Amino acid sequence: xxxxxxxxxxxxxxxxxxxxxxxxxxxxxxxxxxxxxxxxxxxxxxxxxxxxxxxxxxxxxxxxxxxxxxxxxxxxxxxxxxxxxxxxxxxxxxxxxxxxxxxxxxxxxxxxxxxxxxxxxxxxxxxxxxxxxxxxxxxxxxxxxxxxxxxxxxxxxxxxxxxxxxxxxxxxxxxxxxxxxxxxxxxxxxxxxxxxxxxxxxxxxxxxxxxxxxxxxxxxxxxxxxxxxxxxxxxxxxxxxxxxxxxxxxxxxxxxxxxxxxxxxxxxxxxxxxxxxxxxxxxxxxxxxxxxxxxxxxxxxxxxxxxxxxxxxxxxxxxxxxxxxxxxxxxxxxxxxxxxxxxxxxxxxxxxxxxxxxxxxxxxxxxxxxxxxxxxxxxxxxxxxxxxxxxxxxxxxxxxxxxxxxxxxxxxxxxxxxxxx
Numbered sequence: 001x002x003x004x005x006x007x008x009x010x011x012x013x014x015x016x017x018x019x020x021x022x023x024x025x026x027x028x029x030x031x032x033x034x035x036x037x038x039x040x041x042x043x044x045x046x047x048x049x050x051x052x053x054x055x056x057x058x059x060x061x062x063x064x065x066x067x068x069x070x071x072x073x074x075x076x077x078x079x080x081x082x083x084x085x086x087x088x089x090x091x092x093x094x095x096x097x098x099x100x101x102x103x104x105x106x107x108x109x110x111x112x113x114x115x116x117x118x119x120x121x122x123x124x125x126x127x128x129x130x131x132x133x134x135x136x137x138x139x140x141x142x143x144x145x146x147x148x149x150x151x152x153x154x155x156x157x158x159x160x161x162x163x164x165x166x167x168x169x170x171x172x173x174x175x176x177x178x179x180x181x182x183x184x185x186x187x188x189x190x191x192x193x194x195x196x197x198x199x200x201x202x203x204x205x206x207x208x209x210x211x212x213x214x215x216x217x218x219x220x221x222x223x224x225x226x227x228x229x230x231x232x233x234x235x236x237x238x239x240x241x242x243x244x245x246x247x248x249x250x251x252x253x254x255x256x257x258x259x260x261x262x263x264x265x266x267x268x269x270x271x272x273x274x275x276x277x278x279x280x281x282x283x284x285x286x287x288x289x290x291x292x293x294x295x296x297x298x299x300x301x302x303x304x305x306x307x308x309x310x311x312x313x314x315x316x317x318x319x320x321x322x323x324x325x326x327x328x329x330x331x332x333x334x335x336x337x338x339x340x341x342x343x344x345x346x347x348x349x350x351x352x353x354x355x356x357x358x359x360x361x362x363x364x365x366x367x368x369x370x371x372x373x374x375x376x377x378x379x380x381x382x383x384x385x386x387x388x389x390x391x392x393x394x395x396x397x398x399x400x401x402x403x404x405x406x407x408x409x410x411x412x413x414x415x416x417x418x419x420x421x
Contacts, residue, residue, distance in 0.1 A: 004041075004362070005041060005042065005043055006037075006041075006042045006043070006089045006090060006358060006361035006362060006365060007042070007043040007045075007087075007088045007089040007090070008034070008037060008042050008043070008044050008045070008088070008089065008090045008092055008361065009044075009045045009046075009047065009083075009085070009088045009090070009091050009092065009110065009112065010030055010033070010034050010044070010045070010046045010047065010092045010093075011047050011073070011091070011092070011093050011094075011098065012027060012030045012031070012046060012047065012048055012049070012094070013048075013049035013051070013070075013073060013095070013098065013384075013387070014026065014027045014048075014049070014051065014386075015051035015052070015053050015390060015395060015396055015397055016053075016203055016238065017031070017048065017053055017055065018053060018054050018056075018255060018257075019054055019055065019056030019060040020055075020056050020060030020061045020062075021060075021257075021258070023203065023237065023238060023255055024202075024203035024206065024237075024238075025179075025202075025203070025206075025280065025281040025282070026094060026119060026120075026386070028281045029094070029117070029119055029156070029179055029281065030046070030092075030094055030117070031046070032179075032180065032182070032350045032353075032354070033092075033117070033154075033177070033353070033354060033357055034046050034063055035062050035063060035350070035354070036182075036350040036351055036353060036354020036355070036357075037354045037355075037357045037358050037361075038062060038063045038354075039062075039351070039354060040351075040354045040355040040357070040358040041358055042357075042358050042361065044063040044064065045063065045064040045065070045066065045083075045085070045088075046061075046063060046064070046065045046066075047065075047066050047068060047073070047079070047083065048065060048066070048067050048068070048410075049068060049069075049070050049073040050067050050068060050069055050070065050073075050399040050400075050401065050402040050408075051070075051396055051397050051399070052396075052397020052398045052399055052400050053397060055067055055401075055410055056410065057410065058410060058411040060410075061410050061411040063411065064409075064411050064412055064413055065409070065410040065411045066082075066083055066407050066408070066409050066410070066412075067401065067402055067407060067408040067409075067410055068082060068083075068402060068407045068408075069399050069402040069403055069404050069405075069406070069407075070399065071404045072402075072404060072405065072407070074098070074101065074102055075102075076102045076105040076106035076109055077105075077109065078404075078405065079102075079106060080106060080109040080110060082405060082406075082407045083407070085110055087110060087111040087112070088110045088111070088112040089112060089113065089361065089365060090112055090113050090114075090115050090152070090361055090364075091103065091106060091107045091110055091112040091113070091114050091115065092115045092117055092154070093114070093115070093116060093117065094116075094117040094118075094119055095384045096116070096118075096122060096139075096142045096143045096145070096146035096384075097142055097382050097383060097384045098384065099114070099116055099146045099149060099150065100142055100145050100146050100149060103116075103146075103149060103150070104149055107151075113151040113152060113364065113368070114149065114150045114151045114152075115150060115151065115152045115153070115154060116146050116147060116149070116150035116152075116153050116154070117154040118143070118146070118147070118153055118154065118155050118156070118160045118163070118164065119156050119160075119179075119278055119279075120160075120276075120277045120278040121143070121159060121160060121163065121277040121278065122139040122140075122142070122143050122277075122385065123136050123137070123139040123140035123143060124277040125139075125208070125275070125276055125277045125385065126139050126385070128208065128274075128275035128276060128277065128298075129207045129208065129211070129275045138382060139385070142382060143163075144167050147163070147164055147167040147168075147169055148167055148168065148169075150169075151173070151364075151368065152173045152174070152175070152360075152364050152368070153169050153173060153174045153175070154174075154175045154177050154357070154360075155174060155175070155176055155177070156176075156177065156178050156179050156278055156279045156302055157178065157278060157279055157301055157302040158176070159277075159301070160278070161174060161176050172363075172367065172368075173364070173368065175356070175357065175360040177353050177356055177357055177360075178279055178302050178348060178353065179278075179279040179280070179281055179284055179302060179348070179353075180284060180344070180348040180349055180350045180352070180353045181284040181285055181287065181288035181344045181348060181349070181350065182288070182349065182350045182351070183288060183341070183344050183345045183349050184351075185260075186259070186260065186285065186288030186289055186344070187260045187264075187289065188288070188289060188290040188341050189260075189263055189264050189265075189266075189289050189290060189291070190289075190290040190291070190334065190337050190338075191266070191267045191268065191290070191291055191292055191330075191333040191334060191337050192265050192266060192267055193267060193327070193330040193333060195232070195265055195266070195267060196229075196230060196231045196232065196267055196327055197231070197232045197233075197234055197265060197266045197267050198216075198231060198232070198233050198234070198266065198267065198268050198269075198270050198323070199233075199234045199235075199236065199262070199263060199266040199268075199269050199270065199286075199291070200212065200213065200216060200233070200234070200235050200236070200269070200270045200271070200272075200282075201235075201236045201237055201259065201262060201263075201269075201282045201285060201286075202236075202237045202282055203237050203238055203239070204235075204237050204238060204239025204240065204243050205238065205239060205240065205386075205389055205390055205393050205395045206386065206389065207275065207389065208273055208274075208275040208276035209237070209273075210239070210243055211273075211274060211275055212270075212271070212272045212273050212274070213235055213239075213243060214243075215272045215274070215316050216233060216235070216250075216270065216272060217248075217250060219316050219317065219319075220270075220272065220316060220319045220320055220323070221233055221248070221249060221250065222248075223317075223320040224320045224323060224324065225248075225249060227320065227324065229320075229323075229324055229327070231249065231323070231327070232249050232250075232251065233249055233250045233251065234251050234253065234262075234266060235250060235251065235252050235253070236253045236256055236259075236262040237253075237254070237255070238254060238255050238395070239252070239254075240393050240395070259285050259289075260289070263285070263286070263289040263291060266291060267291075267327065267333065268291065268292055268293070268294055268323060268326055268327070268333070269282075269283075269286035269289075269291040269292070269293045269294070270293075270294055270295070270319075271283050271286070271293060271294070271295035271296065271299035271310075272294075272295070272296060272299075272316055272319065273295065273296050273298040273299045274296060274298060274316075275298070276298055277301070278301060278302065279301055279302025279303070280298075280299055280301065280302070283295060283299050283300070283303070283310065284344065284348060286309075286340070287308075287309045287310075287340035287341060287343060287344050287348075288340075288341065288344045289341075290337040290338060290340065290341040291337055291340070292309065292311070292326065292332075292333050292336035292337045292340070293309055293310040293311070293336075293340065294310075294311050294313065294319065294322055294323065294326070295310050295311070295312060295313075296312065296313070296314050296316075297312055297314055299312075300312060303343075303348075304343065304347060308339040308340055308342065308343045309336055309337065309339045309340015309341070309343055310340065311326075311336065
């Protein structure tokens with residue numbers, strides 16, 4: 001393919017999309033990188049694994065999207081055939097397990113360079129939620145294998161950049177592309193001081209988010225209300241029925257059509273995250289909306305050192321006092337919110353990040369010709385943690401519009417090579 005127009009294929013397996021929009025952090029990153037690299041001049045195809053979600057129609061997607069059955073998604077020869085793609089420049093995968101299991105074979109079939117979008121430290125996530133040491137080690141091994149298997153690596157934080165360097169990935173083959181927000185799509189509501197409404201956004205099937213909601217319900221909100229502070233809590237996102245119960249000043253909205261509407265009419269955004277890893281999309285959405293954010297050190301991972309727009313407090317027992325003080329100071333709320341919005345506009349817009357991805361791809365095409373890679377030991381691959389969590393909580397839908405060998409193109413603007421090419 002021409003170096004002037006890099007051709008990128010992104011693979012994404014998730015139930016957390018809805019009519020072209022992402023409902024959780026990982027799909028939000030993948031779809032944003034796809035959309036904004038497309039806007040910056042790349043040819044983009046996203047391959048979605050059919051999990052029975054509401055995928056919408058062509059008008060909901062700004063780039064080519066193929067929906068494929070799960071049995072095809074994890075079968076490289078079949079996937080390459082149903083896509084009908086003669087070649088691509090880059091195959092981008094965000095899950096270490098999937099990359100190790102199928103990435104090298106599929107990249108070879110597409111004559112593509114294999115790119116690992118390392119959006120998280122999977123071993124750190126496992127350790128932070130108290131999983132057994134052997135599970136933590138399995139994640140670490142798989143992630144190291146993914147790094148060494150890929151031709152190029154994308155990272156979202158300095159920590160991941162250091163991990164890539166430790167694994168022996170040369171710096172020119174690594175691109176630091178942080179998470180961001182789109183200031184043109186994210187409306188800057190600013191804090192609504194009079195409504196005294198706190199907000200948390202997150203996929204509640206993800207354990208670090210579930211723990212944060214538990215802290216809100218058991219530690220933060222009861223203390224606020226015991227102090228006669230009339231505050232309300234809005235929690236936005238899909239979650240198991242056992243967790244998403246309203247009452248006592250908490251509203252669980254479930255899935256919402258847009259994050260813009262979810263953040264309207266709120267005063268302070270919360271990120272009481274004590275587990276996890278990587279840059280947090282929810283915090284960037286909060287900042288893009290001009291909301292002041294109260295978060296932990298974990299919540300500001302991947303942000304600039306000064307983390308404008310975010311007040312950091314790791315002691316959750318201090319949060320009620322922090323929130324009460326902020327609610328009494330409208331000027332401070334406004335100042336903090338404006339600082340966060342400026343950070344998005346000037347440093348962390350998806351427009352800048354997408355253009356950066358295209359620049360790196362053009363450089364990689366010009367500098368690093370495809371080379372033979374050693375055979376991959378994919379026995380360590382295992383199953384992505386999110387897939388296990390969703391399956392355990394009955395959060396995976398069944399394919400409704402695809403069958404094995406029969407993809408559904410949600411949007412298709414490029415020529416497709418017929419089967420049997």
